[in-house]
Amino acid sequence: MPRVLLVWFVLSFGVFAQSPEARRVILFGDSITAGGALPQEERAKLWVTQVQAQSAGDLILINEGKGGRPTNSLPEFEQMLARNEKADALVIALGMNDSRDITSQCVPKAVANVRAMIERARAVYGAKLPVLIVGPSNINKSALGPTKPIANEREAKLRELGAAFEKLAAETQCEFVSLFGVVPDASLHKDGVHPDGAGNTAIAKKMGPSLRALR
Template sequence: MLLLLVTLTIAQPISAAEERRVVMLGDSITAGYGLPQGDALPVRLEKELTDRGLDVAVENAGVSGDTTAGGLSRLDWAVQGAPDLVIVALGGNDGLRGIDPADTRRNMDRIVGRLTERGIPVLVAGMLAPPNMGGDYARAFNAIFPEVAEAHGAAFYPFLLEGVAADPALNQPDGIHPNAEGARLVAERMAEPVARALKGS
């Protein structure tokens, strides 16, 4: 009987026990607007992480057009269970619509706060205000993401679209959404910070 138990234990698939679950809560950039699903950012990020030797499944919880208010309203059903990490990649539509930074800050604080209260590690992906919104708006808006992350002890990635924003070669014709190569580059740049956040969880 003891030999049988040992054999069954050894036979269990190790990868299933070790797989880490990541949820990416975001808007159209996360959802993969204008791209085949195989090129969506969460798919690309999963590949980058697995290429680094991590057994990870990245779930796409992106909704096109979502603001931080929308992300907050759907948080409980969008992030179910206890993932190993949630990447909060919201705020771009708040900036595009000129939403009061105080409202964006309040929503981000509630999102990150509720996740950390559930014991879920969080990585906040920062956004930058569109340049046409003016300096005062940009200063108030841009400060939200690092400050909310710091307040809750969350990991922080300074700018989701670093190296991709405003580059016509890396964006779709609308100038806002990354094309396939842009999404690949975003994932490549994010992979190491996400891996560090996972290792700390």
């Protein structure tokens, strides 16, 4: 097995010493969580993999990311709950795909969907389940490709979604972290949305402290 793939396997599947008190954290996200846009040789740079490695065995991150996922994926969320009998915390990292809807209904619908996920997860894992809501990351409008005609409107929706998710976090006793402005434009040159390896490192640097503090 090539060294890069071996490193990715080790970091992704937790083949390293774990603390007896390691916390299982589920990450329910989209392609930025799944890392589907990263080439195989850069998979070890996925931000989820980096944060888990940097936790020195204190975090077991269950990557439930999926490309193209919007917040209205409640049936998939239920399936995820059924797959994972135990969780010490939950991260909801969605919104990028919702931002394609530039109507006035985009944000209210997304907030209602995330609220439903929080309520359902706490019904399954306990009322005190720690939850981290992640405000969606920024885009590079100049590289947005087919969706470039609505680049300005989509960016505005991403800002609105972040603000609405922060408010929802306060209302539901959840934690909140925003990724808007975290990824440099140069790391989004491929399609304007998906970060390269350096962009994932920037996300890991932002997300790491929030995940380590989630309890």
